[in-house]
Amino acid sequence: MxxxxxxxxxxxxxxxxxxxxxxxxxxxxxxxxxVYVSTLMGNAVFFTLFVMTKSLQKPVYxxxxxxxxxxxxxxxxxxxxxISRYWFQDGTISFLGCFVQMFFVHYLGGVCxxxxxxxxxxxYAAICYPLxxxxxxxxxxxxxxxxxxxxxxxxxxxxxxxxHCYCDHVSITTLxxxxxxxxxxxxxxxxxxxxxxxxxxxxxxxxxIFVAVIRISSSRGRMKTFSTCSPQLIIIxxxxxxxxxxxxxxxxxxxxxxxxxxxIIMMYSLLPPMINPLIYCLxxxxxxxxxxxxxxxxxIGISLCF
Numbered sequence: 001m002x003x004x005x006x007x008x009x010x011x012x013x014x015x016x017x018x019x020x021x022x023x024x025x026x027x028x029x030x031x032x033x034x035v036y037v038s039t040l041m042g043n044a045v046f047f048t049l050f051v052m053t054k055s056l057q058k059p060v061y062x063x064x065x066x067x068x069x070x071x072x073x074x075x076x077x078x079x080x081x082x083i084s085r086y087w088f089q090d091g092t093i094s095f096l097g098c099f100v101q102m103f104f105v106h107y108l109g110g111v112c113x114x115x116x117x118x119x120x121x122x123x124y125a126a127i128c129y130p131l132x133x134x135x136x137x138x139x140x141x142x143x144x145x146x147x148x149x150x151x152x153x154x155x156x157x158x159x160x161x162x163x164h165c166y167c168d169h170v171s172i173t174t175l176x177x178x179x180x181x182x183x184x185x186x187x188x189x190x191x192x193x194x195x196x197x198x199x200x201x202x203x204x205x206x207x208x209i210f211v212a213v214i215r216i217s218s219s220r221g222r223m224k225t226f227s228t229c230s231p232q233l234i235i236i237x238x239x240x241x242x243x244x245x246x247x248x249x250x251x252x253x254x255x256x257x258x259x260x261x262x263x264i265i266m267m268y269s270l271l272p273p274m275i276n277p278l279i280y281c282l283x284x285x286x287x288x289x290x291x292x293x294x295x296x297x298x299x300i301g302i303s304l305c306f
Contacts, residue, residue, distance in 0.1 A: 014091040019259040029086035042277030071273030077104040078166040098167040117198035120205035242268035
């Protein structure tokens with residue numbers, strides 16, 4: 001069979017969790033809808049604060065803003081279709097639509113990894129080179145590289161059910177009617193380079209930060225410096241640790257049921273976008289002060305009305 005843009009499959013069907021019983025569909029769709037709305041509202045709060053507050057318009061918060069945009073776009077790309085699958089029993093997605101979704105899943109995943117790496121470099125520069133920080137970390141550096149994973153030309157002529165909650169490279173190319181090695185190996189290498197490369201930069205940056213902080217004579221100074229890193233460390237842990245666990249478990253022979261594996265994937269894909277705004281707002285002192293001021297202004301406004 002020749003390889004080209006000709007395909008016998010006109011649409012794909014997103015199965016979601018194959019072992020989920022129909023009477024749980026309503027509960028799962030409501031939970032996913034809650035996650036989506038919470039993600040939109042939480043990130044909208046930070047975006048509004050950033051736009052309205054000039055003191056937040058500096059490199060570290062530009063990085064967070066990039067992450068906010070990434071999180072919202074990723075959730076918007078993946079959640080509406082899987083919610084529709086369980087809420088309205090509509091799991092079909094067009095052939096082209098599935099590839100567009102796959103593109104944004106990998107595109108945004110790669111961008112998030114790079115943003116977290118740049119955020120780690122930002123903390124490294126701020127702590128290890130504080131006098132040169134403002135000349136090193138200028139706003140013009142915020143331009144994450146992007147990757148494109150193409151699987152569109154592979155012929156698809158038989159199975160069209162995707163055992164996943166959204167279209168990604170592996171779930172789509174496993175349905176191909178040809179040898180997928182030529183397509184999957186480069187994609188795997190690209191994904192690992194992006195993920196592990198970013199993680200290596202993060203580990204190096206925070207190891208250097210740890211060494212620098214240990215040299216601070218004041219215990220109060222050490223705690224204050226560590227506290228500036230804690231929000232990013234929590235975000236990094238939420239993003240990287242479950243992914244590394246899934247990749248490593250597959251290589252060392254740990255077996256999961258399909259449903260459990262998908263639950264873990266959905267947790268590391270969708271929980272960070274929902275939780276990240278809480279981390280920015282509750283673990284970043286400057287953002288907390290701005291939130292307090294805004295809340296106090298609202299209370300004063302309400303009291304004056306009465």
